[in-house]
Amino acid sequence: MKLTHISVIGLLMVAGLHGKVDAMTVNEAYNNLIFFQAASNEGDYCENKLNIQALPALKKWQRQNDPVLKRTINTIEQHLMTDKGLSKPEVRLELIS
Structure with a gap:
């Protein structure tokens, strides 16, 4: 089996095993955000x-986990506003950069 096929299979297995991610703390929210971005990049x-x-498989997984992504982003936004003192517009700029 080619290395590229192993990578794809690995990606799909990780997405399947970790099909549901959950943002409960700020650190978990940042980890979720990295996980979502890595899945998209892969x-x-x-x-x-x-x-x-x-x-198609990625889009299906993203739709299934969209509520978690929204909770993740909300957790990070709250952290940036509460703990870092950023305003809502500054938080938006921080998240897209």
């Missing part, structure tokens, strides 16, 4: 570099 890599159809 899906794009599989599609664009390896020519392996991965985006």
Whole structure:
């Protein structure tokens, strides 16, 4: 089995095993955000570099976990406003940069 196929299988297994992520603390929220971004990057890599159809599975997983992503972002926004003293517009800029 090629290394690229192993990577894709690994990605899908991780997404399947960790199909539900949950943001309960600020650290967990940051970990969730990294996890969501990594899954998105891997899906794009599989599609664009390896020519392996991965985006339909990724999009399905993202739809299933959209409430968790929203909770994750809300947790991080609250942290940045409460603990770091940023305003709502500053938080938005911080999240997109």
